[in-house]
Amino acid sequence: MREIFKEIFNRDAAAEASAPGRVNLIGDHTDYAGGFCLPMPLALETRVAMAPAPAFRAHSLDLDETAPFDPAAPARGDWTDYIAGPLAVLRQAGFAVPPVEVLVSSDVPQGAGVSSSAALEVATLRAALDLSGAKLPDMEVARLAQSAENVYCGVQCGILDQMASAVGRPGQALLLDCRSNGTRLVPVPPEFHFAIVHCGEARRLVDGEYNERRRSVEEAARLLGMVSLRDAGPDDLAGISDVRLLKRARHVVSENTRVTAAVAALERRDLRGFGMLMVESHRSLAENFEVSTPVLDRLVDDALEAGAYGARLTGAGFGGCIVALLPAGREVWWKKVSAAHPKAWLVQA
Structure with a gap:
C-alpha cells in the first residue's frame, strides 16, 4: 500500500489501517430494535493508507478512480461518503482532522450484504486516529462509524456491521447485545x-x-x-x-x-x-x-x-x-x- 500510495499521490503514507467485512450468522434487522445478533468477521478486508495533504482526495484501487471529497460538505452519494463521513464525525468529536489524501484497496465485495461500507468506515477511522496519534477502544470506533453512516450517509442502520468489523475476531462469532452494546466472543467449533x-x-x-x-x-x-x-x-x-x-x-x-x-x-x-x-x-x-x-x-x-x-x-x-x-x-x-x-x-x- 505504501509504494502504491507514493506512486499515486507523490508523497509517503503516514498511516495505514484495515478492517474486515462480516457475515451475520443469524439475527438480522434486530440491531436497531435493541436486540441480539451473531456476526462473524470475514477473512476479506478493506485497507486504507492516509497522509496529510493540501486538499481532501481519495483513490480507490478497485474502481481505479480518484475523487475529491469534503467532510464539511453534504454527502455526495458515492463511495467517498464512507471516507468523508468518518472524518466528519471525528471532527465533531473534537479530533483534529487536517486535509488528507486516502488510498483504498478492498477485497470485500460491494453491495453484497457483507459490510463493505462498515469495513471502509472502520479502516478510515483507525487510519485517521493513527495519523493524529490518538487511540480509541474498538467499541468507540464502531460507535463513531455507525454515527457516520446514520448522520452523514443517511442510512439509519443499527450498530451490527460496525461492531462486527471493529470488535469481531477471526474464527469467533460475536454475540452482540445492541441495547447495551455488550459483546461476547463465541468460538466457532472446527466442524462448523x-x-x-x-x-x-x-x-x-x-x-x-x-x-x-x-x-x-x-x-x-x-x-x-x-x-x-x-x-x-x-x-x-x-x-x-x-x-x-x-x-x-x-x-x-x-x-x-x-x-x-x-x-x-x-x-x-x-x-x-x-x-x-x-x-x-x-x-x-x-x-x-x-x-x-x-x-x-x-x-x-x-x-x-x-x-x-x-x-x-x-x-x-x-x-x-x-x-x-x-x-x-x-x-x-x-x-x-x-x-x-x-x-x-x-x-x-
Whole structure:
C-alpha cells in the first residue's frame, strides 16, 4: 500500500489501517430494535493508507478512480461518503482532522450484504486516529462509524456491521447485545463450516427501503408502549392490529429468540440445531420482514437440497448473499449449488 500510495499521490503514507467485512450468522434487522445478533468477521478486508495533504482526495484501487471529497460538505452519494463521513464525525468529536489524501484497496465485495461500507468506515477511522496519534477502544470506533453512516450517509442502520468489523475476531462469532452494546466472543467449533455465496443478483437495497423497515419496527414498539421491540414477547404482539407492522414485529421478536438459541447450539456443537434456526430465520425474513427475493429464496432452498444443515440470507436483504452451514465435502456441495445457479459465486468458504 505504501509504494502504491507514493506512486499515486507523490508523497509517503503516514498511516495505514484495515478492517474486515462480516457475515451475520443469524439475527438480522434486530440491531436497531435493541436486540441480539451473531456476526462473524470475514477473512476479506478493506485497507486504507492516509497522509496529510493540501486538499481532501481519495483513490480507490478497485474502481481505479480518484475523487475529491469534503467532510464539511453534504454527502455526495458515492463511495467517498464512507471516507468523508468518518472524518466528519471525528471532527465533531473534537479530533483534529487536517486535509488528507486516502488510498483504498478492498477485497470485500460491494453491495453484497457483507459490510463493505462498515469495513471502509472502520479502516478510515483507525487510519485517521493513527495519523493524529490518538487511540480509541474498538467499541468507540464502531460507535463513531455507525454515527457516520446514520448522520452523514443517511442510512439509519443499527450498530451490527460496525461492531462486527471493529470488535469481531477471526474464527469467533460475536454475540452482540445492541441495547447495551455488550459483546461476547463465541468460538466457532472446527466442524462448523460456513460458506458465503453471492446469489448473482445485485443488492437492490435502496436507503428508503431500509429506513422504512426501521420506521415500521419503531412504530410497532410505540403502539405497544415500549421503548423498543427488545422488550416484547410473542404474547404482546396481539396489541398490534396493523398487519404489516405485526409481521415486522413478529420477525424481530422471534429473531431475538433464535439468536440466543443459536449461541446455545454453537456451544454444544449442535450442527443440525443451528442449521434449523438459520432456516427459520430466513423464512421469517422472507415472509414477515419481506426483504428476500425470489433468487435468494431459490438459492437457500437449493443449498439445503444439496446438503447444507442450514442456510439464510445474510445482511439487509434485497439481493446479495446467503450464508450456509455445510457438512464435510464442501466441493461436492458447491458443485451442485453452482450448477443450479450459474450466476452465483462463492464469496468465502
